Every structure is written in structure tokens, then in C-alpha cells.
Amino acid sequence: MPPTIVEIVKKGLCLGCGMCELACPHGAISMTYDNIRGIHQPVISSEKCTNCNLCQEVCFAVHCRIWLNKGIDTWAAVLGKCVSCYTGFATDHDLRFKAASGGIVTALLIFLLEEGYVDGAIVTRIEPKGEPGPPIAKAFIAKSKDELISATGSKYCPVILTDAFKALERGKHYVFVGLPCQIYAAKKLAEINKRFKNCIKLYIGLFCGGTFSYNAIEYLLRKYGLEARTVTRLEYRGGGWPGRMFIQTDSSSIVIPFPEYWPLLSPWFYLNTCMTCIEGFNPQADISCGDAWIPAIMSKDKVGTSIVVSRTKIGDELIKKAEMRRYIVLQKVDVKTILNAQKSMLTFKHLRINERLHILSTLHKEYIGGGVKFMRMKARTRIYLGELSILLGRFLASREKLWPIFDLYRILLKSFLTFLMQLKALKANVTRRLKHPLQLS
């Protein structure tokens, strides 16, 4: 039996999107902010609830567990169906600089709006001074180029989708930009509720390694001596590539480079469901986009390049038209290049998943029912130890009072891993010298 929404919330698996509220035909669900977990979660009125379970249907956390049990068994299945793969960027240099990677997503949206393919785009922006916690990300319907540009950049936090979906107008056409979990929920909602049927004509998906709870930004703000309630502007990415976080408060502003803040948060503050989600490439979208972590590009490009995977005929046609109309520049690449560019996501989401699931299902007996079929079933002790150290770090990160210990733990872990790597390099050097004793260097 799949878990109910109440069970999903109880087990801390909610992703905070609010789609269950929209799915409920009886208005029995409302979202409230949980200060401890750092996320909005559904509260269900037992008087109004009729146990119709439509909320369960749209919930990605429920789907994720069912899907995981089916398993996937090839690299092609990991990437999902694909018409063509490209790297590319927006031709508008300012947009490309402001965007998360190459500005492809925003450039495509501008093309779709200006050329009359859609009436609006469901995108996401940060609303400063969240009450009572940190600034909150909310989806809204952008109907102009300026509004689209105001929504550029990745928001590595849960996003409330409800207001944007409530504002969709019958007979109008929209494009939706979302993470794998959000696209799953939006498609399911369109299936079960007539009001949302045929509204969304195109789904543009972002690759996703995982999303942080709002505790991540609270932690970071505290680390830099800032108070959440004073934040007036927050950008997680942008300002070139790989980009930086920009925080403005009532009295000051700071910039934290992406490579500096990322290891402080990932995977420590990932939502629990992200730890067991294997849909990082956003397989259900028409077009999926990610960062082009390709060494040959990264060594030269300081502005930004995206990976683009077209998955449907319509998706591929629109990309090509946008290129023809000079909104974007594209270069074809092969599947292997895409998979290589996403090595760290693949390692985290796929190559270590069996060990992670084994540990989680041992600790929480009910966590995952059944087995997991994946391409590599042989467990490795090194991965088990790594996963246990992640679990301990996540425990420390999940409790505000333990953040000083979490800081110390991360430093010790990093020193230990550096020591292990040096030891490995030394061992390799000695082995090489023993094999070739006459070699001078």
C-alpha cells in the first residue's frame, strides 16, 4: 500500500510544493510552514477529508517510492527518452550572465511568449522577507519578457506552486518550468482535475541533484552573521558561471561563490525524498536542461553554458525554431558527453543508491518496501561507510542546536578524506616506482 499524505508528512518526506492542496476537491488541505523541518507542509482537516486519496495521486514522494521499487537497469533508462542532446546558451549576453548556466531556459521562454506559442510561463521567484522564516520561493505566471528575466536563476529551495496554478486561466496556454518532482505533480494534476487539463502545453524540466530545505539558507545566513528577516534580495546562482549566491539585507550585501557555499549545504540539507529520488535528468519533460559541467567548456567559459535534452518531437522542433530565430545557440553532443558531464549527480543518485537504501531500510524498517533493481547490486564497504558519514552529517544539520558540532564534523571529515586521498596517491607512486625502479622522477 502506498503511504498516505499524512504518513508522508509524518516521515518527513514532503517536498513542500502544495500540489496536494490543489488536488483536494474538498478544500481539506492547507500548507503551513514547519520551522523545525524548514519547509511548508500540508495540514489535513479530518472533518473535510473523505479519503478520496487524490492528494496521494499527485504526490511525487509517494510516486518516488513506487518507482524506486521497480528500478532501472541501463544508463539509457537513467537519462530517459531523448530525441537530441545539445550544449548551448542564450544569444543575449546579459541574460546568459544573469542566468543559472547558459540562460537557455529563459531564452526559450522569451521565444515561446514573443512568438505567440504560449500566453504565459509558470516560473519561480524568491519573495524576500518570508514570514516568519527566510525568503520563500513561489511560482508565478510570467506574461512579459521582463517578468521572465526577473525569474532567471536556480532556486535551491522548496517552491510553493499553488498560487500560480490557481491563477491559470481556462482556454489559455502555458509552459511550465519545473524540477522532476514538480513536473510529475503538474502532469498528474492535469490528469485528475478537468480545470487543469490541456492548460500546460509544454514542460521544460531542470536537471536536479536535490533541493535543500529552508534550514540550509538559515544556516548559511547565520554563518555569515546575517538575520533571515532582514534579507531583501536573495539569488542562489547568476553573475557568470559557475556563479555565486548574492544576499542583500537592509544594511549590507554579500557574495558567496557557488563552489564555496555548495559543499556547506550538499547533501547535508537535501530534503529526505531527494536522497532516494532517481529522476535527476527530469525524464518527463519535453525539454530538460542542466549545467554543462564539461571540462573543455568549463576551462574557457566564464559566462555560462547549459545542457539541453529534447525528449519529444514538439520539444525538439521548438528548440530548433528558437535557434533559427537566434534566441539561442546550440551544438549537438552525444549521450555519453551528457552522462560524463553529470558524473557527480550520477554517482550520488545512482551508483550509491543501493547502499543508501539498504541503510535507510535497516534504520527505518518501513522506509522502502521490496527490493531495488539496479545495474550494480554488489555493495562496497567504502560506499557504506561514506553513506553512514552522510547520514550522521544530515542528522547534525537537521538540528539547529547541533550546528556548531556539524561545522566541526564537516571539517574533520574533509581533513580525513584529504588524508585518505594523499595516502592513495602515495601508494600509487610507490607501486609505480617499484614497477619501474630506474625511472628518475
Ligand SMILES: Cc1cc2nc3c(=O)[nH]c(=O)nc-3n(C[C@H](O)[C@H](O)[C@H](O)COP(=O)(O)OP(=O)(O)OC[C@H]3O[C@@H](n4cnc5c(N)ncnc54)[C@H](O)[C@@H]3O)c2cc1C
Ligand atoms: C534544485 C535544483 C537542483 C539542480 N540540480 C542540478 C544538477 O544536479 N545538475 C545540473 O546540471 N543542473 C541542476 N540544476 C539545473 C541548473 O541549476 C539550471 O537551472 C539549468 O542548468 C538551467 O539553467 P539556465 O541558465 O538555462 O536557466 P535560467 O535561464 O536561469 O532559468 C531557470 C528557470 O528555472 C526556474 N527555476 C529556478 N529554480 C526553480 C525551482 N527550484 N523550481 C522550479 N523552477 C525553478 C526559474 O524560474 C527560471 O525560469 C538544478 C536546479 C535546481 C533548481
